[in-house]
Amino acid sequence: MKTTIAIFIVALVSQVTFGQSVFDKYENQRDVNSLVVTKSMFRLMSKIDLSSNDPEAKNYLKMVENLDNIRIFRTESPTTATEMKNTVDNYLKSSSALSELMRVNEDGKNIRFYIKEGKNENFVSELFMFLEDPNSKDSKAVIMSITGNIDLRQISQLTSDLNVPGSDKLKDIDKKKNK
Amino acid sequence: MKPIIYITTLALTTLLLSACGNDASLQKYIVEKQNDNDFITLDLPSSLILTENNNLNEEQLMAVKSIKKVNILALQLKEDNRARYEVEKERIKTILSGDKYETLMKYGSNDMGATLLFTGDVDAINELIIFASDEEKGFGLFRVIGDKMNPSQVVKLMDNVNSNSFDFSFLKGFGAVLN
Numbered sequence: 001m002k003t004t005i006a007i008f009i010v011a012l013v014s015q016v017t018f019g020q021s022v023f024d025k026y027e028n029q030r031d032v033n034s035l036v037v038t039k040s041m042f043r044l045m046s047k048i049d050l051s052s053n054d055p056e057a058k059n060y061l062k063m064v065e066n067l068d069n070i071r072i073f074r075t076e077s078p079t080t081a082t083e084m085k086n087t088v089d090n091y092l093k094s095s096s097a098l099s100e101l102m103r104v105n106e107d108g109k110n111i112r113f114y115i116k117e118g119k120n121e122n123f124v125s126e127l128f129m130f131l132e133d134p135n136s137k138d139s140k141a142v143i144m145s146i147t148g149n150i151d152l153r154q155i156s157q158l159t160s161d162l163n164v165p166g167s168d169k170l171k172d173i174d175k176k177k178n179k
Numbered sequence: 180m181k182p183i184i185y186i187t188t189l190a191l192t193t194l195l196l197s198a199c200g201n202d203a204s205l206q207k208y209i210v211e212k213q214n215d216n217d218f219i220t221l222d223l224p225s226s227l228i229l230t231e232n233n234n235l236n237e238e239q240l241m242a243v244k245s246i247k248k249v250n251i252l253a254l255q256l257k258e259d260n261r262a263r264y265e266v267e268k269e270r271i272k273t274i275l276s277g278d279k280y281e282t283l284m285k286y287g288s289n290d291m292g293a294t295l296l297f298t299g300d301v302d303a304i305n306e307l308i309i310f311a312s313d314e315e316k317g318f319g320l321f322r323v324i325g326d327k328m329n330p331s332q333v334v335k336l337m338d339n340v341n342s343n344s345f346d347f348s349f350l351k352g353f354g355a356v357l358n
Contacts, residue, residue, distance in 0.1 A: 027287060028287060029287075032288075033287065033289075034285070035285070035287075036285040037283070038281070038282050041284050041295075044283065047301055047331055
């Protein structure tokens with residue numbers, strides 16, 4: 001009985017600490033460049049009351065306020081790039097709600113975008129991108145995952161601010177989706 | 180039945196104790212290092228940084244008053260202290276992984292890492308912490324302690340200090356490092 005409970009407690013605790021995302025392991029990996037922005041950051045940014053009346057800035061803040069998490073991982077190591085591809089494939093297999101939005105092949109670059117349906121046709125609850133570029137010096141593979149209530153009409157503005165490789169393809173993403 | 184209750188109580192007490200232990204330890208850690216010659220420490224009351232001049236309006240004064248002090252702690256990496264650097268870095272990481280601290284942003288690359296964290300609520304921040312490390316130079320911790328700091332007010336205050344309008348270019352900066 002004691003052991004059962006002990007195991008149960010250990011399982012519970014480890015669940016809390018490690019059960020977040022399959023990509024968390026890349027946060028502290030040496031050959032991976034990572035950037036994680038959390039929900040608190042977006043909420044904090046939205047609290048910053050811009051006195052400007054710029055409607056574009058206001059829209060931007062509104063879009064950002066509804067985001068949960070942004071995770072971007074980039075690697076220059078071919079080994080890690082292969083490993084990332086496996087993790088991504090498993091992730092896509094395990095999450096059936098993700099459907100392919102578009103696929104771009106150019107100059108040896110392979111970019112795939114996936115989305116999870118959101119509250120209406122302009123919104124998605126997850127935007128996922130995987131880029132492979134074996135010829136690139138510093139971006140052999142890039143993973144980007146954005147979760148929250150994402151306005152597809154606005155998100156390209158944020159990803160271009162963050163300089164995510166491949167994200168320029170997002171500029172006409174909502175047009176693609178509504179076709 | 181008894182052993183179950185005993186174990187549960189024990190587990191809960193341990194959890195509670197470890198939580199309380201974490202609470203005080205960043206402060207304790209900084210105080211401990213103030214007498215350590217290997218560390219560079221700086222403890223600045225906000226009155227030294229932000230002199231209350233007459234140009235401030237009431238809102239800005241409130242922002243000034245909500246900031247209590249600034250702590251800076253750094254360990255420079257030298258030829259003979261790499262082992263110590265690793266130990267101290269881990270200690271800080273463990274402290275900052277406590278429940279009390281919420282991560283806002285996290286960046287990592289081959290030799291560098293930076294984390295932005297806070298305690299309190301997004302519109303009433305008690306502590307804002309930046310922890311950055313570089314495998315060649317060392318690490319640094321920057322901590323602003325306040326009493327319910329309002330991000331909007333603080334930003335407006337900075338606005339006044341710099342007379343530059345605030346935009347999200349700091350995000351662009353983050354992105355630029357990534358590329």
